[in-house]
Amino acid sequence: MRAYYFDNIPGDQRLPHDSSRPVSTDTLNAIGLLHWQIPLDGNEAKIDQVAAERGYKNRDTISVTKEGLGELYETKIKGFFEEHMHEDEEIRYILEGSGFFDVREHPTDAWIRIHVLEGDLLVLPAGIYHRFTLDTENKIKALRLFKDEPKWVPHNRSAATDSNSYRLDYLNSIGVGA
Structure with missing residues (x-):
């Protein structure tokens, strides 16, 4: 994983958009992000350990490829790139491919x-504004972990999400209050 400030230059969202300004751990x-680098071979015990420590009870796998999504591919990629938050943590363990979380x-x-x-x-806390896109490889396969039943409900950024209780809890958790 490598983190840096986005350059905000218009263009293909799948390009690096690297400002050359790295972001430290x-x-x-x-801002509440957690990260582990866990080799793919023999990973199950470590993944199970993290899941147990964080209370993740369910998991599934998501694959995002042109071949797999067909005509829905571009629509899905555009939707993932809309700025949003979730009322649950977003947990992804990358099994194949690569992409960008902003x-x-x-x-x-x-x-x-x-x-x-x-x-x-990668664990994104509930209430953090974010978006996702593939990089130029145009494919990713990830294990998703969930505390309860699998769900993925995006709440696009708006005045309503700014005052959402999960957003306010997030802001309090990073010490900035509402």
Whole structure:
């Protein structure tokens, strides 16, 4: 995993958009992100350990490819790239391929781009504004973990999400309050 500030230059969202300004692990931790690098071979015990420690009870696998999604591919990619939050943590363990998670730094509101690769396990806290896109490989397969029943409900950024209780809890958890 590599994290840096997004350059905000218009163009293909799947390009790196690297501003050459790296983001430290301390900065990621300060906004509530967690990350592990777990090799794909023999990973199950470590994944199970993280799942047990964080209370994840369910899991499934998601594959995002042109071949797998067919005509829905471009629509799905555009939807994933809409700025949104979830009322649950978003947990992804990358099994194949790669992509970018962009998260909002608070209080600056700057985008931080996180390039995830095979073996990366990333946890985005509930209430953080973020978006996702593939990189130019155009494919990713990830294990998704859930605390309860699998669900993935995006709440696009708006005045309503700014006052959503999960958003407010997130802001309090990183020490900025509402």
